Amino acid sequence: MATTLNLNIPLTVPQLAAILREQLPKKDRETLVDLLQEDEPTLEEIKEGIREAVREVNLAKQGKIKLKSAREFLNEL
DSSP, X not given: OOOOOOOOSOXXXXXXXXXXXXXXXXXXXXXXXXXXXXXXXXXHHHHHHHHHHHXXXXXXXXXXXXXXXXXXXXXXX
C-alpha cells in the first residue's frame, strides 16, 4: 500500500511521532521503525570506523599516505 504525505506544517519530532501513532496501522509503524533503524550504525561499526581513522592517521604520520585537507574534503561535498 502506497501512502502520500505532503506537509507544510512545522512539527517537532514528538508531534510527528504522535500523529504517526494515531494514523498509521501497527504493521506500517513497525515497517517505518525498521527502515529508520537500518541507518543507525551499530557500536561495532562505530568502533571500526574509529580504528580505521586511527590507522589512516598513523599511515599519514609515517608518510605512507597523504590525507586530504579540510578544504579538499569540503569541496567534495
